Amino acid sequence: MAGFHAQHGVLACDGVALDEIARVAGTPVHVYSAALIAERHRALDAAFAAYPHAFHYAIKANATMAVVRLMRRLGLHADANSGGEIEVALRAGFTPDQIVFTGVGKSPAELERAVTIGVKAINAESPGEVERIEAIAAARGACARVAVRINPNVDAESHRHISTGHHGTKFGMSIDEARVMVREVGRRPHLRVVGLHAHVGSQITKRDPIRRVAEAVAGLARELRDQGVALEHVDLGGGLGIAYRPTDVVVSPEEYAAALLPAIQGTGLSLVLEPGRWLVGPAGVLLASVVDMKRRAGSGWFVVVDAGMTDLIRPALYEAWHSIAAVAERPGPRIQADVVGPVCETADTFGVDRELPPTEVGDLLVVRDTGAYGAVMASNYNRRPFAAEVLVDDDRWTVVRRRQTIDEMLQGDL
Numbered sequence: 001m002a003g004f005h006a007q008h009g010v011l012a013c014d015g016v017a018l019d020e021i022a023r024v025a026g027t028p029v030h031v032y033s034a035a036l037i038a039e040r041h042r043a044l045d046a047a048f049a050a051y052p053h054a055f056h057y058a059i060k061a062n063a064t065m066a067v068v069r070l071m072r073r074l075g076l077h078a079d080a081n082s083g084g085e086i087e088v089a090l091r092a093g094f095t096p097d098q099i100v101f102t103g104v105g106k107s108p109a110e111l112e113r114a115v116t117i118g119v120k121a122i123n124a125e126s127p128g129e130v131e132r133i134e135a136i137a138a139a140r141g142a143c144a145r146v147a148v149r150i151n152p153n154v155d156a157e158s159h160r161h162i163s164t165g166h167h168g169t170k171f172g173m174s175i176d177e178a179r180v181m182v183r184e185v186g187r188r189p190h191l192r193v194v195g196l197h198a199h200v201g202s203q204i205t206k207r208d209p210i211r212r213v214a215e216a217v218a219g220l221a222r223e224l225r226d227q228g229v230a231l232e233h234v235d236l237g238g239g240l241g242i243a244y245r246p247t248d249v250v251v252s253p254e255e256y257a258a259a260l261l262p263a264i265q266g267t268g269l270s271l272v273l274e275p276g277r278w279l280v281g282p283a284g285v286l287l288a289s290v291v292d293m294k295r296r297a298g299s300g301w302f303v304v305v306d307a308g309m310t311d312l313i314r315p316a317l318y319e320a321w322h323s324i325a326a327v328a329e330r331p332g333p334r335i336q337a338d339v340v341g342p343v344c345e346t347a348d349t350f351g352v353d354r355e356l357p358p359t360e361v362g363d364l365l366v367v368r369d370t371g372a373y374g375a376v377m378a379s380n381y382n383r384r385p386f387a388a389e390v391l392v393d394d395d396r397w398t399v400v401r402r403r404q405t406i407d408e409m410l411q412g413d414l
């Protein structure tokens with residue numbers, strides 16, 4: 001079975017013991033399983049096999065070059081959310097026609113780049129942005145491919161920081177605005193509307209919002225088709241959630257397909273999805289060493305590790321819950337502990353009141369399900385260098401991103 005499992009009493013990634021990786025690569029270190037990413041992609045792909053579709057991997061979830069290259073090897077395409085992510089996609093070997101470009105507040109330079117290389121679709125956020133895309137395309141004598149991002153006013157029922165599809169959030173245009181926009185764009189010689197786009201949030205764990213978005217977008221696509229507007233695709237973004245807690249109830253790939261496809265089938269258009277978290281989240285752990293054990297007031301312990309919110313900000317930012325485990329369990333009575341990092345913020349806490357095996361300074365712990373929105377959201381706060389990243393692929397493990405050195409961290413300071 002691909003992923004993270006105990007082997008002879010030691011947690012391993014695809015058969016490679018994590019204590020060995022820590023010994024050679026040091027800690028903190030992010031470790032990813034290529035086999036688990038491939039397995040999850042196969043499962044998602046199989047669920048949509050009955051309908052023409054393309055998965056554009058949301059690079060934002062994990063932008064490490066080796067992971068993005070792996071996605072290309074697996075046959076996915078790319079979803080870039082910034083000029084930087086467009087460059088990552090190109091350097092990973094994606095061709096422009098495999099890249100969709102999304103994002104609120106695209107800069108003139110980013111739009112210029114996207115138009116010049118000719119991406120598959122620029123997912124346009126506003127009427128003003130469409131005007132700017134047209135001006136760039138006209139100046140170059142080009143025809144830019146645009147999809148209109150719709151805000152369907154559907155609450156993703158996820159954390160409020162990552163719910164993006166209801167009115168009042170900054171994302172996309174209302175269906176009414178989009179309807180007008182698409183007709184407008186149809187008359188412009190330097191623009192071609194190729195699709196409709198919506199992304200209503202991340203870590204969605206309910207079927208209803210997924211179904212409602214598909215119905216809203218498909219409804220407009222059918223209406224436009226009946227008026228003679230020839231679109232190519234419907235892009236419903238990413239957002240499929242994962243189980244962070246063993247008790248979490250999530251939507252399976254089959255349920256996801258069953259929620260989307262009935263509405264999309266009626267459009268006759270190919271389906272684009274932009275999965276991120278679902279593919280990489282469970283395929284990564286953050287491996288850390290215990291650097292201190294402190295008594296908590298009252299009872300229990302603070303287990304202080306060498307990884308911090310600078311390496312994984314999700315608990316501090318979203319109060320996200322991640323499973324925490326010892327790499328090798330010591331025998332004996334279990335302890336109650338808050339697992340915390342070294343950063344000067346009380347929010348720098350990975351888990352509160354967790355039950356752990358007896359723990360000593362020098363032991364290794366993993367924070368699980370950190371493959372998505374982990375390393376990619378790292379910062380140098382407290383002047384902490386970025387952690388190393390390791391990919392386990394075909395029984396071999398490789399450092400795919402070196403630990404940042406102090407010199408590298410400071411090289412831009414003049």
Ligand SMILES: Cc1ncc(COP(=O)(O)O)c(C=O)c1O
Binds near residue numbers: 058060202
């Ligand atoms: C436009 C867009 N597409 C795709 C994604 C990927 O979402 P997820 O990682 O939840 O699948 C995001 C993330 O929020 C996004 O903003």
